[in-house]
Amino acid sequence: MKGLDLFAGCGGLSLGFQNLGFEILAAYDNWQPALEIYRQNFKHKIYDFNLERWHENLDLFRQFNPNFIVGGPPCQDFSSAGKRNENLGNGNLTIAFAKIVVSLLPQIFVMENVAGFQKTEKYQISKNIFQNAGYGISEKILDASLCNVPQKRKSFFWIGIYRGKDAELIPYLEANLAQKSMTVRDYLQDRLGIQYYYRHPRSYQRRGIFSIDEPSPTIRGVNRPIPKTYKNHPGDAALLSSEIRALTTKERSYIQTFPEDFILTGSKTDREQAIGNAVPVKLAEYVAKCILEYWQSRN
DSSP: OEEEEESOTTSHHHHHHHHTTOEEEEEEEOOHHHHHHHHHHOSSEEEEOOGGGGGGGTHHHHTTOOSEEEEOOOOTTTOTTTTOOTTSSTTHHHHHHHHHHHHHOOSEEEEEEEGGGGGSHHHHHHHHHHHHTTEEEEEEEEEGGGTTOSEEOEEEEEEEEETOOTTTTHHHHHHTOOSSOOOHHHHHTTTTOOSEEEOOOSSTTSOOEEETTSOEEOOOSOOOOOOTTOOOOTTOSSOOOTTOOBOOHHHHHHHTTOOTTOOOOSOHHHHHHHHHHSOOHHHHHHHHHHHHHHHHHHO
């Protein structure tokens, strides 16, 4: 199948679907650091385009005649790590994604967002747009640690099938889930060379020290060293010591399941943000595999 990646970021969805045999014809984003990382890692073109202005040049998408569209509209307005105000502007990009999809009517669309998206007005508006255009929608919150990713990260997925039935992909999305969460050691063995590491908590009411024998917490867009004021939390996996450190930028990309040869460019701040915003590659592969199994069962 041939398609487009809207709000491509640094390419987690693109790479995951590409790895499963889907052909990405083109990608679109509007954040320069992500655009540059994407260009370094993919052969197809990525366009610098403000997708909120999609209606000004719909032919930019129509020229590819895609039969699938994937995308991860910005989630900061819906995220628990953000301000949880869907009216700050980025929330409108989810509606833009829906309008692009129904203007092109691909056979399949896949949209990823944070778990809290289901509680928003933008969710209901977008869902109505899809359903009124004839899409059967399957929606599922997936725990990445049950989908071949060593990370406790929950993501909301919409999968739409044109002229399909609601919820028809749910059995496929659930049948392939692992029975237990993947740990960092399960995925990376001893490549990190450490047993424990620091991940800066959102507040000191939460722990900051984790073991590689558990799933990583969600990889966020910020990565800070251990502050001198940090004191052990009761939930920490180990006592603070000179051997414990924060993960490097590259190590964080591994936990997002990007391959070792994936090229990261730009400032450290931009690279960290791009990694944190990305859909884990193996999670995208998981969803792509479920879609393929569904599609093969139909044909």
